[in-house]
Amino acid sequence: MTGTGRLVRLILRRDRVLLPLWVVPLALIPALYVSSFEALFPTDAERIGYARVSAGNAGFVALYGPLHGTGLGELVAWRGGFIPVLVALFSALTVIRHTRTDEEAGRTELIGAAAVSRHAGLFAALLVAFGANAVLALIQAPAMISQGLPVTGSVLMALEFALAGCMFAAVAAVCAQLAGGARSARSLALVALGIAYVLRLAGDVSDIGDGATGWLSWLSPIGWVQHMFPYGADVWWPIVPAVGLGAVLVGTAAFLAAHRDVGAGVLPDRPGPAVAAPGLRSPLALAWRLHRGMLIGWVTGFALLGLVFGAVAQSVADLVGDSPELADVFARLGGASGAVDSYLAGVTGILGLIAAAYAVQALLRVRDEEGAGSAELVLTTGASRLRWLAAHLVFAFLGPVLALAVSGAVAGLVHGLASGDVGGEVTVVLGGVLAQVPAVWVLAAVAVGLFGLLPRFAPVAWGAVAACLLVLLVGAALQLSQWVLDLSPFTHIPHLPGGHATATPFVVLTLIAVVVGAAGLAGFRRRDVPTT
Known part of the structure; x- marks a missing residue:
């Protein structure tokens, strides 16, 4: 060949x-x-x-x-x-x-x-x-x-x-x-x-x-x-x-x-209408048209993950009740309740990383639009650069929040139905899942910064997600130095449910996301479009 x-x-x-x-x-x-x-x-x-x-x-x-x-x-x-x-x-x-x-x-x-x-x-x-x-x-x-x-x-x-x-x-x-x-x-x-x-x-x-x-x-x-x-x-x-x-x-x-x-x-592309709908007159409406399929797919996937993780949560509690030999093991985690909280805290971290992957994918859609020349066409109209980019950032930053909320609500509902405390479990699990949002926003902001300042290296944002995944999966097992673990924004999120939460990490992570994202917006405002 x-x-x-x-x-x-x-x-x-x-x-x-x-x-x-x-x-x-x-x-x-x-x-x-x-x-x-x-x-x-x-x-x-x-x-x-x-x-x-x-x-x-x-x-x-x-x-x-x-x-x-x-x-x-x-x-x-x-x-x-x-x-x-x-x-x-x-x-x-x-x-x-x-x-x-x-x-x-x-x-x-x-x-x-x-x-x-x-x-x-x-x-x-x-x-x-x-x-x-x-x-x-x-x-x-x-x-x-x-x-x-x-x-x-x-x-x-x-x-x-x-x-x-x-x-x-x-x-x-x-x-x-x-x-x-x-x-x-x-x-x-x-x-x-x-x-x-x-x-x-x-x-x-x-x-x-x-x-x-x-x-x-x-x-x-x-x-x-x-x-x-x-x-x-x-x-x-x-x-x-x-x-x-x-x-x-x-x-x-x-x-x-x-x-x-x-x-x-092989499968033919579906032709679009000859005339655009009236609703496509703004950058936000266009962004919705481009992102809606991805958003629906990710939210559906998160709902299924919530269903599975919620079912497994009750299974952790059942292990303690069904096996006296394991009662001593889970007692180290605080008994059945502590074991379930520990499991849910781990699950919320995984969901947060998956949501960060969605945020990066949604943001890189902007880079695809620029590379294909579509962004240049939109910017020849009355739309400003920041208005066009901000329309896509709505989905990159709020789309993961919606996906996490759906997953947390489903997981809490399934676990609550099994444990007999629907209201309490939905509140606890949903709160733990949504606590991941500031860390997700930091990784999304990294993607924005790369897109605005170093557009050729925008896909490197996937490397940040991979590094955080590595820290989550094997950081503790490999006994990595604390400064290495601290490089992941998810390390700073309190382990919820079951842990003690303060406002400081949420505020700091949000500020970091704002600063890095603002730097990306400023860079995009000043650089050439498109950049190959």
């Missing part, structure tokens, strides 16, 4: 920072769970009791997947059950970035003018994604073995993660051919990943009940890899359908790429 090797080197150079940011942490996080479980459950009786109760707990099965076994390795593999979803997500985004995004920006057409095969860009992106997942597996397996876990199970768990990433890299390759733009391709890939996760969830939860719809799990690629059960049954045969699906999807993507025009998708 002429030019594939050179394009692979080009992609590796462009992603020399982004690839390690997700490959290395996701590979090493499961190894950190080993010491965590050993510290929390120092005796075999405590560990076995926890495993037996968790295996039949619908909330935990929905979040992490099925648990078959009581060994330390089986618990670690089960606890890392959501990580393959993250690996799949990053793999899909990597492929779309170097296929449809490059095509939309005109780079593919420019490169295609040289001696490069038509499919070279597609296969280069896939090779990089597959290679990243191979590196992830090569890092993860030795890391798990170094923790004293069996070699066979460690290799199988590494393959579980890598296969999930490779399958959805192939899914993304097909989505890149179907969609007419990078944004649509990402949406299709996210929908496919969401459907796979929901099918897995529905099937596995059914299996701990009457099993009537347990077969749904086998319709999901995520379900296939999670049923490999490392360190326990060590089931190898799901590798066959996973590899087969990947091969079929890669072949499909190549076929579709050969039968469509460069810059166009």
